Amino acid sequence: MTNxxxxxxxxxxxxxxxxxxxxxxxxxTLPHRDRSFxxxxxxxxxxxxxxxxxxxxxxxxxxxxxxxxxxxxxxxxQGEIEHRDSGGVIGPVRPGEVNLMTSGKGIAHxxxxxxxxxxxxxxxxxxxxxxxxxxxxxxxxxxAPEPADLPDGAGTARVFLGxxxxxASSPVQTYTPLMGAELHLNPGTTLDLDVQPDFEYGLLxxxxxxTFEGEKLPLAALGCVEPGRRTLRIEVGDEPALLILLGGTxxxxxxxxxxxxxxxxxxxxxxFREEWQARSDRFGEVPGYVGRVEWIPAPEMPPLRLRARNxxxxxxx
Ligand code: MN
Numbered sequence: 001m002t003n004x005x006x007x008x009x010x011x012x013x014x015x016x017x018x019x020x021x022x023x024x025x026x027x028x029t030l031p032h033r034d035r036s037f038x039x040x041x042x043x044x045x046x047x048x049x050x051x052x053x054x055x056x057x058x059x060x061x062x063x064x065x066x067x068x069x070x071x072x073x074x075x076x077x078q079g080e081i082e083h084r085d086s087g088g089v090i091g092p093v094r095p096g097e098v099n100l101m102t103s104g105k106g107i108a109h110x111x112x113x114x115x116x117x118x119x120x121x122x123x124x125x126x127x128x129x130x131x132x133x134x135x136x137x138x139x140x141x142x143x144a145p146e147p148a149d150l151p152d153g154a155g156t157a158r159v160f161l162g163x164x165x166x167x168a169s170s171p172v173q174t175y176t177p178l179m180g181a182e183l184h185l186n187p188g189t190t191l192d193l194d195v196q197p198d199f200e201y202g203l204l205x206x207x208x209x210x211t212f213e214g215e216k217l218p219l220a221a222l223g224c225v226e227p228g229r230r231t232l233r234i235e236v237g238d239e240p241a242l243l244i245l246l247g248g249t250x251x252x253x254x255x256x257x258x259x260x261x262x263x264x265x266x267x268x269x270x271x272f273r274e275e276w277q278a279r280s281d282r283f284g285e286v287p288g289y290v291g292r293v294e295w296i297p298a299p300e301m302p303p304l305r306l307r308a309r310n311x312x313x314x315x316x317x
Pocket of ligand 1: 065
């Protein structure tokens with residue numbers, strides 16, 4: 001459902017069960033029927049807090065699967081995940097630490113919750129790579145931002161990508177102008193946050209009674225505003241708030257998203273799928289993953305040609 005008032009577009013998350021043997025259900029706000037991006041952010045999944053070990057065993061286990069044409073950002077509030085990828089990176093994903101994986105032209109990775117993890121809570125985000133950089137090499141960056149004070153004692157921010165003017169910046173590389181931050185806001189505060197007028201922004205509510213630029217945001221909703229604002233007003237009710245703020249300059253390219261791939265047209269996605277099924281070296285091998293299956297096969301292609309997306313959703317045929 002989309003509800004636009006005072007320039008705030010409110011996208012409500014829809015439940016999506018993720019693939020894999022023991023995966024989790026997420027609340028997905030992007031892509032949405034009416035909006036594909038916040039800047040180059042093209043995928044926003046929010047999950048938990050979810051008990052991933054209800055019987056004292058199991059946990060989340062997502063075997064090796066591919067990506068193309070994107071960066072993934074894993075940001076946890078709770079729990080711990082072990083990441084392995086075909087670039088040779090093995091690393092823990094922990095709360096308050098960003099892990100940015102650049103697929104470039106192709107990567108494979110696995111994600112498994114660590115044995116001591118009972119509850120997972122966080123966001124999984126994708127960034128579309130621009131045409132000029134989408135065939136870049138695989139890469140992985142890790143950064144643990146310190147909490148930075150927000151103005152007027154409103155709370156703290158961990159800026160994991162880009163810049164929150166006057167608050168903090170992240171050294172992690174992006175290919176388009178982009179920002180991402182976790183905000184912890186105190187009850188009863190009104191925050192006027194300085195932002196970049198050439199950016200569009202989206203505010204995701206994990207917890208708290210939030211009014212964003214005059215619009216009430218339900219839990220798990222993403223409130224979106226177009227470029228042109230110099231400040232964003234966030235009003236917090238009687239409980240503390242945990243929020244994710246995403247922003248970037250409008251992404252003007254058309255993309256095709258299907259399964260774990262970002263491409264530019266249907267035929268390219270078909271080719272990516274065939275290369276994954278054939279275990280092509282476009283994606284490489286994930287070292288050391290041990291699970292019940294060695295890799296996740298791609299689903300069948302849908303019967304119709306995939307449609308491209310632009311900023312306003314799917315492009316008419
Ligand atoms: Mn993945």
